[in-house]
Amino acid sequence: MLRVENLHVSYGKIRAVRDVSIEVNRGEVVALIGPNGAGKSTLLKTIAGILKCESGSVFLQDEPIHNMAAAEVARKGLVMVLEGRSTLKNMTVIENLILGGYMRSDHAEIAQDIQRMLERFPALKARQSQRAGTLSGGEQQMLVIARALISRPSLLMLDEPSLGLAPLMTAEIFAIIRELKTKHETTILLVEQNARQALQLADRGYVLETGRIVLEGAGLADNPAVREAYLGV
Amino acid sequence: MLMQQILNGVMLGSTYALIALGYTLVFGVLHLVHLAHGEVFMIGAFVGLQVVLWSGGGSLLAIVAASVAAAVIGMLIYLLTIRPILARKGHFLAPMISTIGIGIVLQEVATRTFGAEQVGFPNRLEATAWHIGPVTVTSVQLIILSVSLGLMAALHIFVTRSRMGMAMRAAAESSVISHTLGIRTDRIILLTFAIASALGGAAGVLVGLSFNAITPYMGVDMGIKGLAAMLLGGLGNIYGAMIGGMVIGVVEVISVAYLASSYRDAFAFIVIIAVLAIRPRGIFGSTHHVEG
Numbered sequence A: 001m002l003r004v005e006n007l008h009v010s011y012g013k014i015r016a017v018r019d020v021s022i023e024v025n026r027g028e029v030v031a032l033i034g035p036n037g038a039g040k041s042t043l044l045k046t047i048a049g050i051l052k053c054e055s056g057s058v059f060l061q062d063e064p065i066h067n068m069a070a071a072e073v074a075r076k077g078l079v080m081v082l083e084g085r086s087t088l089k090n091m092t093v094i095e096n097l098i099l100g101g102y103m104r105s106d107h108a109e110i111a112q113d114i115q116r117m118l119e120r121f122p123a124l125k126a127r128q129s130q131r132a133g134t135l136s137g138g139e140q141q142m143l144v145i146a147r148a149l150i151s152r153p154s155l156l157m158l159d160e161p162s163l164g165l166a167p168l169m170t171a172e173i174f175a176i177i178r179e180l181k182t183k184h185e186t187t188i189l190l191v192e193q194n195a196r197q198a199l200q201l202a203d204r205g206y207v208l209e210t211g212r213i214v215l216e217g218a219g220l221a222d223n224p225a226v227r228e229a230y231l232g233v
Numbered sequence B: 001m002l003m004q005q006i007l008n009g010v011m012l013g014s015t016y017a018l019i020a021l022g023y024t025l026v027f028g029v030l031h032l033v034h035l036a037h038g039e040v041f042m043i044g045a046f047v048g049l050q051v052v053l054w055s056g057g058g059s060l061l062a063i064v065a066a067s068v069a070a071a072v073i074g075m076l077i078y079l080l081t082i083r084p085i086l087a088r089k090g091h092f093l094a095p096m097i098s099t100i101g102i103g104i105v106l107q108e109v110a111t112r113t114f115g116a117e118q119v120g121f122p123n124r125l126e127a128t129a130w131h132i133g134p135v136t137v138t139s140v141q142l143i144i145l146s147v148s149l150g151l152m153a154a155l156h157i158f159v160t161r162s163r164m165g166m167a168m169r170a171a172a173e174s175s176v177i178s179h180t181l182g183i184r185t186d187r188i189i190l191l192t193f194a195i196a197s198a199l200g201g202a203a204g205v206l207v208g209l210s211f212n213a214i215t216p217y218m219g220v221d222m223g224i225k226g227l228a229a230m231l232l233g234g235l236g237n238i239y240g241a242m243i244g245g246m247v248i249g250v251v252e253v254i255s256v257a258y259l260a261s262s263y264r265d266a267f268a269f270i271v272i273i274a275v276l277a278i279r280p281r282g283i284f285g286s287t288h289h290v291e292g
């Protein structure tokens, strides 16, 4: 479904992603873990078309997308949830959700999807007409995930959805991702600091360190190097 | 007396508000002060005048024609003089300087075409006046008020009820988040210029109607008033622009009525400076747009 080949990305002289090749197959949940500053967000943003790569290629269903504008990549079904609370803070909860359906034109079904999300996330339902900026961090994270799901992505990329959340909220976020995987067979590329839970949930994983993929495969949670560096055992 | 002055002030202020909305919409999506906007307003007034003269049509036709013409000019200004400069990622002031340039060009084109003299702006409205208690409303005033308030209401409905309008607010808040939602911000920006300029063009005709005269230089004064109204209301905030315009209009008219008329602008700007000294971000301003 998604194929990244020999990708290089730099910020001026800083080389943030070096010769990265990864793959995500349909229906898979793939985890990408690595220390701070490893280049995880950079990689995701480049795949999403937000950053331009120096060299290498990105294919979505065998179509090259590395020269496409970010809005066009999203319209191809590859939707990214940015790091941090990427709600539209001056807009209401419901407006955020409506814009999740911006790429679709089946208005009746969008309305149904929005209703379904409000049922699934009662906290959002209670705060429908509140400005998103007034929600708590966890609620905002729910909102961006719900908003992304309303766009019905063929591939969803989540950049640290549990960042800065209390354990209970983190568990809730992982429950949602698990639900997406089992119930809806959504294809997901997940970046997480929370390596244990991410690897547990994912079908496969990649470890990114200083811009390079250093380990990959299924069962990374059992790999001694990963256990020592990321799982603290 | 006071009621009458307030009504007159609101009428004048509503045209300021229309102009201020143009600045604030463009500022919202591009963080750019569009300094040719006053000239877009002026061209709108002249297009409206030509339509009235040639077709013998009424004021409403003139307003529609002026809005369309201004929208086209506004989009061309963006496509030809702003976007190419933004694409080169030069100094942040470069696109603003470019808008000053195109403003001067528009002024000179208007001077060559229509002459530097003030020209009369006829209206074919019956000069009816209604007396409601102590207040007198003329048909021209009624048109100006209903058109400007109607346009503001329409803009409010557009940005809060339509997906396109929400996308415009999203683009103003964060282009990166907008892109992840599939919003093509380049098109939204173009649409923003069209709407901003159309409001300015309509305001041009309304000002022509209320002062009965237009000149190629009218964009300078009115542009500054519009800019001030935007600042007063809060950069990038459309409701701020509406309120800011009204406040300046009312203060101006009341200062003429009760103080010295030769100080009308000075007094209006003293009030603006006072308000900004107390609330530097304007009445509705947030830190958001200022800090980007």
Ligand SMILES: Nc1ncnc2c1ncn2[C@@H]1O[C@H](COP(=O)(O)OP(=O)(O)OP(=O)(O)O)[C@@H](O)[C@H]1O
Binding pocket: A011, A014, A016, A034, A035, A036, A037, A038, A039, A040, A041, A042, A043, A083
């Ligand atoms: N806008 C930028 N300009 C310059 N350097 C940047 C920029 N963004 C990131 N970098 C650098 O690129 C490298 C990779 O950053 P990136 O944000 O991709 O890391 P990350 O793996 O997502 O880290 P974290 O886990 O902290 O989110 C870092 O060294 C960072 O300092």
Ligand SMILES: [Mg+2]
Binding pocket: A040, A041, A042, A083, A159
């Ligand atoms: Mg990151």
